[in-house]
Amino acid sequence: xxxxxxxxxSAGALSxxxxxxxVVSHNVSNMNTEGYHKQRVNLQARNIAGQIGDNPANxxxxxxxxxxxNVMRYNDDYLNNYYREQLSQKxxxxxxxxxxxxxxxxxxxxEGTGVDAALSKFYEALNNLQQYPxxxxxxxxxxxxxxxxxxxxxxxxxxxxxxTGEALGDGSSEDSLKNSKIYVQYRELNNxxxxxxxxxxxxxxxxxxxxxxxxxxxxxxxxxxxxxxxVDITVEExxxxxxxxxxxxxxxxxxxxxxxxxxxDTAKSYCEKHGIIYPDEWTGENAVLSIVDEDGxxxxxxxxxxxxxxxxxxxxxxxxxxxxxxxxxxxxxxxxDKLASSIASIFNDLNKRENAYCIDPANTxxxxxxxxxxxxxxxYDEDGNETTEGITAANIKxxxxxxxxxxxxxxxxxxxxxxxxxxxxAVGNAQNVxxxxxxxxxxxxxxxxxxxEDFYTSMLGxxxxxxxxxxxxxxxxxxxxxxxENQLDSAYGVDLNEELVDLVKYQTAxxxxxxxxxxxxxxxxxxxxxxx
Amino acid sequence: xxxxxxxxxxRYNLLTEDLKRNEANYNRLxxxxxxxxxxxxxxxxxxxxxxxxxxNRQLGQITTFNQNxxxxxxxxxxxxxxxxxxxxxxxxxxxxxVQANNGTYGVTSLKALKVEIDEITKTMVDLxxxxxxxxxxxxxxxxKLTPYEMDENGNIIYNGTPQNNPDYIRKTEIADGVFExxxxxxxxxxxxYDSYFESADxxxxxxxxxxxxxxxxxxxxxxxxxxxxxxxxxxxxxxGVMGALKILSDSIQEVIDAKESGDSDAETASYTKMFSTLxxxxxxxxxxxxxxxxxxxxxxxxxxxxxxxxxxTENLTSYLSSLQDVDLASxxxxxxxxxxxxxxxxxxxxxxxxxxxxxxx
Numbered sequence: 082x083x084x085x086x087x088x089x090x091s092a093g094a095l096s097x098x099x100x101x102x103x104v105v106s107h108n109v110s111n112m113n114t115e116g117y118h119k120q121r122v123n124l125q126a127r128n129i130a131g132q133i134g135d136n137p138a139n140x141x142x143x144x145x146x147x148x149x150x151n152v153m154r155y156n157d158d159y160l161n162n163y164y165r166e167q168l169s170q171k172x173x174x175x176x177x178x179x180x181x182x183x184x185x186x187x188x189x190x191x192e193g194t195g196v197d198a199a200l201s202k203f204y205e206a207l208n209n210l211q212q213y214p215x216x217x218x219x220x221x222x223x224x225x226x227x228x229x230x231x232x233x234x235x236x237x238x239x240x241x242x243x244x245t246g247e248a249l250g251d252g253s254s255e256d257s258l259k260n261s262k263i264y265v266q267y268r269e270l271n272n273x274x275x276x277x278x279x280x281x282x283x284x285x286x287x288x289x290x291x292x293x294x295x296x297x298x299x300x301x302x303x304x305x306x307x308x309x310x311x312v313d314i315t316v317e318e319x320x321x322x323x324x325x326x327x328x329x330x331x332x333x334x335x336x337x338x339x340x341x342x343x344x345x346d347t348a349k350s351y352c353e354k355h356g357i358i359y360p361d362e363w364t365g366e367n368a369v370l371s372i373v374d375e376d377g378x379x380x381x382x383x384x385x386x387x388x389x390x391x392x393x394x395x396x397x398x399x400x401x402x403x404x405x406x407x408x409x410x411x412x413x414x415x416x417x418d419k420l421a422s423s424i425a426s427i428f429n430d431l432n433k434r435e436n437a438y439c440i441d442p443a444n445t446x447x448x449x450x451x452x453x454x455x456x457x458x459x460x461y462d463e464d465g466n467e468t469t470e471g472i473t474a475a476n477i478k479x480x481x482x483x484x485x486x487x488x489x490x491x492x493x494x495x496x497x498x499x500x501x502x503x504x505x506x507a508v509g510n511a512q513n514v515x516x517x518x519x520x521x522x523x524x525x526x527x528x529x530x531x532x533x534e535d536f537y538t539s540m541l542g543x544x545x546x547x548x549x550x551x552x553x554x555x556x557x558x559x560x561x562x563x564x565x566e567n568q569l570d571s572a573y574g575v576d577l578n579e580e581l582v583d584l585v586k587y588q589t590a591x592x593x594x595x596x597x598x599x600x601x602x603x604x605x606x607x608x609x610x611x612x613x
Numbered sequence: 614x615x616x617x618x619x620x621x622x623x624r625y626n627l628l629t630e631d632l633k634r635n636e637a638n639y640n641r642l643x644x645x646x647x648x649x650x651x652x653x654x655x656x657x658x659x660x661x662x663x664x665x666x667x668x669n670r671q672l673g674q675i676t677t678f679n680q681n682x683x684x685x686x687x688x689x690x691x692x693x694x695x696x697x698x699x700x701x702x703x704x705x706x707x708x709x710x711v712q713a714n715n716g717t718y719g720v721t722s723l724k725a726l727k728v729e730i731d732e733i734t735k736t737m738v739d740l741x742x743x744x745x746x747x748x749x750x751x752x753x754x755x756x757k758l759t760p761y762e763m764d765e766n767g768n769i770i771y772n773g774t775p776q777n778n779p780d781y782i783r784k785t786e787i788a789d790g791v792f793e794x795x796x797x798x799x800x801x802x803x804x805x806y807d808s809y810f811e812s813a814d815x816x817x818x819x820x821x822x823x824x825x826x827x828x829x830x831x832x833x834x835x836x837x838x839x840x841x842x843x844x845x846x847x848x849x850x851x852x853g854v855m856g857a858l859k860i861l862s863d864s865i866q867e868v869i870d871a872k873e874s875g876d877s878d879a880e881t882a883s884y885t886k887m888f889s890t891l892x893x894x895x896x897x898x899x900x901x902x903x904x905x906x907x908x909x910x911x912x913x914x915x916x917x918x919x920x921x922x923x924x925x926t927e928n929l930t931s932y933l934s935s936l937q938d939v940d941l942a943s944x945x946x947x948x949x950x951x952x953x954x955x956x957x958x959x960x961x962x963x964x965x966x967x968x969x970x971x972x973x974x
Binding site: 119204211504519522548563571573579 | 676681755789
C-alpha cells in the first residue's frame, strides 16, 4: 500500500517542518537574548527496517520519510574556555587600572597644586627666611608653608586611605567593609555560584539521555561567564551538562552543590580569630576572603593568595604594598609615609643640632641656644603627647612648639661652625637655614638615595607609568575580549538572513509536503472510484 | 563551518564598537582642543608628566633666585652709595688733617677744625648705622644691633661681628647651591676706636662716674668690676677711618691745650701724633676702595646671573609649552579627520543596521 505510506510520509514531513519552523521562530525570538546559542534542526531520512534482498520494491518500502535527528546547539567549548580566561584577565586589569587611575587623580600635580608645589613653596620660604632670619614675617611665612605641606600630606594620605577603604574597607570596621567594592563583588560571586548549582541540578534531572538541554546549557554558560568575571576558573563538564568549577585547585561548585563558598572578614577580626596583633603584625590586605564548604566549615582560611585573577583578584591585591615593584595605593601610601617621616627627621635634626640657635622670644634681638625637643615637625598620640616616633603622611603636623604664641622664634636659623664664635647679637646669622636649603639637593639614604623632591617626583613617575602601562594592557585586553566576543557572537549568534532562508526553506517544504499529501489524497480518490 | 558565519548580533556589536571607538577618539581630540593641553592627566604621558613637574619646580626656583638677586643688587647698590659717601667724607677729613698738620694754624683755627672733624665723625657714625630693609648694613650678622655707638669717653665702639669669619657673613642663594656674600662689616670699612681697661681675665671695662662721684669700672653689659683696680691696664684699639678721626680730633685738642699752656715739647709730640693720622687716612681710604671694588665685582656677577636666569626662564617656559600645550594646527586637522570618520561611521551604521533579507520578502 504505497499510497497510504506516501500519505504517512507527507503527514510526517508536515509535522517535521512545523517543528523546524518552531525552532526558527525560537531562534528569531531570541536573536537579542544574551547568551542565546542558535539552534538548528538536523533532519534525517527515516529508514524502515526490513530485508531488501534483490527486490527494488523493498528498497522503496525502506523509505520512511523524514525525521528530526536532533536539535543542535551552535557552540564552541574551546572558544568559551579561552574567552573566560581572557575575561578574568580583563576584569583584573580593569580593577588595577581603576585603582591606578584614581591614584593618578590624587597625584595629578600638573597644575601646580600638589605636594610637589607645596615642597617648592616650602623651600622658597626657607630662602626668604635665609635673607631675613630675624624677621617675624619671614618666620611666619615659613610656618605657614610648612603647615600647607603637612596638611597636604595629611590630605593625600586621607585620600589614599579612602581609595583603599572604598576597595577593601578600612581593615577594622565592619561597616566600611560592607560599603566596599570587594563586599559587593564577593556577594555577587556567591550568588552566581548558587545560581550555577541550581542550573547544574536542573541539568542533572533534564539532560538524562544523549540529547542536550539547550536552553539550560545557555543559562549555564552565561553564569560561568559571570563567575569568570570575578575569579579565574577552570571548568569540568560531565555528560549530563552539569559542571564542576575550580579556581586554582580549589573547587567552588561541584554538581548541584556549592562546595567552596566565599566568606569575607575585616583584617582586624581575622587577626582576632587567629591571634595576630592588629595592625602591628598584620602586613596583609584590609579584607580577608576565606573559602567555606556547604556546611560552613572553613576550607581555606585566608584565600587572598588563592584568588589572583578576575575582578576579585585585581581588587583584593590593589591596595597592599607587596614590595614587588608594582605600584598601587599601598606602595604609594608607604612611599608617602617615608617622605613625611624623612622630612620631619631632616628638619628636626637640623633645628635641634648643637651650635644651632633660635631666637629668644623675650628679646627678639638676641639668640638663644636650641634645645632637645625643639621640633619643627611632630605627630601626636591620642593623649595629645608630642612624639617624633612613627611619623607618617597621615599624622605629620607642624609641632605645637612652633605653632604656639611666639613659637616662630623657635626656628633655629643661626648656626656657628665654630661654637666659640657664638654672639647673642648675631641674629643675622642664617647658616642653619642655608643648611636646610642645602637639603634640597641632598641625597637621603632613607629615600633610596634621592633628594626629597626627587623621591616625590619619582613616585609620581611610577604612578604615571604604572597607570599608563595598565591602561595600554587593559586596552589590549579589551581588544582581545572584544574580538573573542565577536567570534563567539559569530559562532553561535542568530543570523537573521540564515533564519529567513531557513524559514522559506521549511515553508516551501511544508507547502510541498501538503501538495504531495493532496496529490496522494486525490490519487486515493481516483483509486476509490476505480471500477465504478 | 563557522568560519564564514557572521551573526546579526555580531554585526550589531561590531557596529556599536566601531561607533564607540570613533566617538571616544573624537571626544579626546575635542577635549584637547578645548583645554589647549596635550596632557590633562599624568598617565597620559608619564615622561612628559615628570618633566612638567620638574620644569615647574625649576621655574619656581629660578623665580626665587631672581628675587634674591634683585634684592641683593638693591642692597649692594645702597652699600656702594654709602661707601661712596664715606669715601667723600674721608677725603674731606683727610684735607682737614693736612691743614691741621700745617703748623701755621692758630688756636682759633684749630678749634674750628676740631669742630668740623667732630661733625664729620658724627656723620660717619650715622652713615655706618644705616639700615636696609630693617637690617643694619654694616653690623655683619648682628643685623638688629646698632653697629656703632659713641660713648661718653669718646670711644667709637663697633658692636657688629668681626670681618672674615664664615660664621658671621650674610649670603644669598643666586643659583642652585651657589651663594654670594652680600655684606661687608663695619670694622672693615669704617674701623673703630676703643679705649678701655683690661682686667686680668682679658675682659673689657669702661670707666664711669657713679652717683657719689667715684670712678667705677663697668663692662658693656653693665656689670661692675669688683677686682683690684691696679690689675686693670689701660688699652686702646683703633683702626680705619673712625680711629683716624678720633686720633685726629684728640691730637688737635692736645695741640690746642699745649699751645695754650705754652708747653712746646707737648706740642711737638701732639703734632707727631697728628701727622701719623695722614697715613691712617690714606690706608682707610684704600680699605674703602678695596671693599667698593670687591662688591662692584659681586654686583657684576649678580647682573650676569640675572641675565642667565632670564635666559633659563625663557628656555624652560618654551620647553614647558612644548610638553603640555597642544599644537593647534595639527590638533585641529586631526579633529576634523576624527569628525569626518565619526560622521562616516554613523552614516554607515544607520544604513546597514536594517539590511536583511526581511526587506525583500
